[in-house]
Amino acid sequence: MTKTLHELAHEASSCTRCRLASGRTQVVFGVGNPDAGVMFIGEGPGYYEDKQGEPFVGAAGQLLTRLLGEIGLRREDVYICNVVKCRPPGNRDPLPDEIESCRPYLAGQIENVSPRIVITLGNFATRVILDKQVSISRIRGQRFTVEGRTVIPTFHPAAVLHGGGEAGSQMAALRSDFQTIRQILEEPVPVGAGSEEQLGLF
Ligand code: URA
Secondary structure, eight states: OOHHHHHHHHHHTTOOSSGGGOEEEEEEEEOEEEOEEEEEEEOEEEEHHHTOOSSOOSSHHHHHHHHHHTTTGGGSOOOESSSSSOOOOOOOOOOHHHHHHHHHHHHHHHHOOOSEEEEHHHHHHHHHHHHHHHHHHTTTOOOEETTEEEEEEEEEHHHTTOOOOGGGHHHHHHHHHHHHHHHHHHHHOOOOTTTTTTOOOO
């Protein structure tokens, strides 16, 4: 293990590796159980996250918290973070070099928390973790194995909230993916986990 979560968070708190440093109120590193079995990875902090220093505290975060509750989990039971730790201006998409600058922090979070299940929320987190230019609407709900961890891509809660005509079906899909998390948590931990398809990246 290279650095502890605490060391990584400390280092990130004054990070100037990319241009997002200049527009942030503060770095939004991650929250939750440092030994969580389930990790959620979003895209990047929004307005409220940047102000409060905690991921997923705005409307999308409230939906995430509610969905966790529906499967008997609290925010403190899981670990929640983002691909980029600083708010992109005007909530624009993170740029490839910003994602690359932040990647060591995310890799360190995954290594330290070592979750059994990684839930990627939306296209950005999914593409970073699977290292493939996939489309979330095509692969959501499928199980992948990356370095022995089960990875399940699902819709980003913000996309579901703003989904227009698709919102109902996307919400149903998101709920069903949370049920999959519950199911996996109830399954015994497989011996020699990681023997399936490997998409090594972390
Ligand atoms: N959207 C994200 O991707 N992350 C957050 O922390 C909040 C909204």
